[in-house]
Amino acid sequence: MERKISFIGVGPGDPDLLTIKASKEIKSAEVILWTDSLIPKKIIRLSNKNSEKIKTSGMNLKQIMKLMIDKYREGKKVIRLHDGDPCLFGAINEQIIILKKENIKVEVIPGISAFQITAAYHQAELTVPEVTQTIILSRYKGRTGMPEKESLKNLAKLKSSLCLYLSARHVGITQKTLLEFYDPSTKVIVGHRVSWDDGWTEIINLKDMEIFSKEKKLIRTTIYIISPALDQLNKTSNLYNPNYQHLFRRI
Numbered sequence: 001m002e003r004k005i006s007f008i009g010v011g012p013g014d015p016d017l018l019t020i021k022a023s024k025e026i027k028s029a030e031v032i033l034w035t036d037s038l039i040p041k042k043i044i045r046l047s048n049k050n051s052e053k054i055k056t057s058g059m060n061l062k063q064i065m066k067l068m069i070d071k072y073r074e075g076k077k078v079i080r081l082h083d084g085d086p087c088l089f090g091a092i093n094e095q096i097i098i099l100k101k102e103n104i105k106v107e108v109i110p111g112i113s114a115f116q117i118t119a120a121y122h123q124a125e126l127t128v129p130e131v132t133q134t135i136i137l138s139r140y141k142g143r144t145g146m147p148e149k150e151s152l153k154n155l156a157k158l159k160s161s162l163c164l165y166l167s168a169r170h171v172g173i174t175q176k177t178l179l180e181f182y183d184p185s186t187k188v189i190v191g192h193r194v195s196w197d198d199g200w201t202e203i204i205n206l207k208d209m210e211i212f213s214k215e216k217k218l219i220r221t222t223i224y225i226i227s228p229a230l231d232q233l234n235k236t237s238n239l240y241n242p243n244y245q246h247l248f249r250r251i
C-alpha cells in the first residue's frame, strides 16, 4: 500500500458523526497529531491504545511538521486530525506544501462541518426557493488577511444564508454590519461546541446577537447561521409538486 499522511476531518465533535473512513484511519494510526483545543477527547479515545497521541495546540508549524515528518520517516502510520472539514479554515495548505516538498504523499478525508450539524439540529433548510438559494461560509475578518471584496458588508448585501465561523469575538461589529442589510427580526442560530457533551444551539433574533453572545460569554467554538430561510416553514420547493415533471418523474 502506498505510504502517505492523511489529513482527517473529524466533524464537529460527536464521534458518531465521523465518516467510516475517518474512524478506520483513527483506529489504525500509529501516530496521531490532533488539535486538542478544537477536538474533544472522545474522538481520540477511538484510537488504538498503543498509538502515540500528540497534542498540537501549543506547537508552532515548524514543530508540528518536524514531528510529522520524523515519525513518517520512522515508518509509522501518521495522521493529522482537524475539526469539522479540513477545507474550511483548516490551515492545511501550509502543511501540505511542506510535505509535498519532502516528497511525502498526502490524502485529505472530508468531515461534517460545524454549519451542517448546527442547521441539522434545527431541521433547517438553508436554501428555501424564492428566499435564498445560496449559502455563504465565511468569518469576520479578525487578524486574518481578508480580501476587501469579501468584507462582511459585501457578503451581507446578498441577504443569503450566512454561516459565520470564528466571529464571536467580533460580535458587536458583526451585528451592526448585518443590520444594515438584514431585517432585525431575521433568525440567527447560535451554536456553541455543537455536538460536544456540553454543547448547545439556540435560535435568536439578529437584533439580539450581540447581547446574547455577551451574556453567554461566547468567544471560542461558536458558529452563527443568519438566514431569512429560517422562518419560512410555509415555503416549499417544486420538487414534490405533482405538476412538476423531472427526469425521474413524468406527469
Ligand SMILES: C[S@@+](CC[C@H](N)C(=O)[O-])C[C@H]1O[C@@H](n2cnc3c(N)ncnc32)[C@H](O)[C@@H]1O
Binding pocket: 012, 013, 038, 082, 083, 084, 085, 086, 087, 088, 089, 090, 112, 113, 114, 115, 164, 165, 166, 167, 191, 192, 193, 194, 195, 196, 220, 221, 222, 223
Ligand atoms: C479553525 S475553524 C475550523 C472549522 C472547521 N474546519 C469546520 O469545518 O467546522 C474553528 C471554528 O469553527 C467553528 N466550529 C467548529 N466546531 C464547532 C462546533 N462544534 N460548534 C460550534 N462551532 C464550531 C467555530 O466558529 C470555531 O471557532
